[in-house]
Amino acid sequence: MISPAQCRAGRALLQWSQQQLADAAHIGVVTVRQFESGAAEPRHATLDVMKRAFEAAGVIFEARGEMVPGGPGVRLAER
Numbered sequence: 001m002i003s004p005a006q007c008r009a010g011r012a013l014l015q016w017s018q019q020q021l022a023d024a025a026h027i028g029v030v031t032v033r034q035f036e037s038g039a040a041e042p043r044h045a046t047l048d049v050m051k052r053a054f055e056a057a058g059v060i061f062e063a064r065g066e067m068v069p070g071g072p073g074v075r076l077a078e079r
Helices: 004-014 018-025 029-037 044-056
Strands: 059-062 073-076
Touching: 004 018, 004 029, 004 044, 004 059, 004 073, 018 029, 018 044, 029 044, 044 059
Parallel strands: none
Antiparallel strands: 059 073
């Protein structure tokens, strides 16, 4: 799943507000706010719809590994 930092980074890449992410994922903006601040951990299904909204907009989530030695990251797909 995605981390709060990946969520913030994904929004920054797309220049989305928290409300725009909430709208794209069909969830409440409070859910996004609380997740990004670390105040709450959404259900797995909620994180999944957030991730799918990002991916539909061209964000690629990368896990720690050879390509991302410092940890998980995000990038935009080549268009």
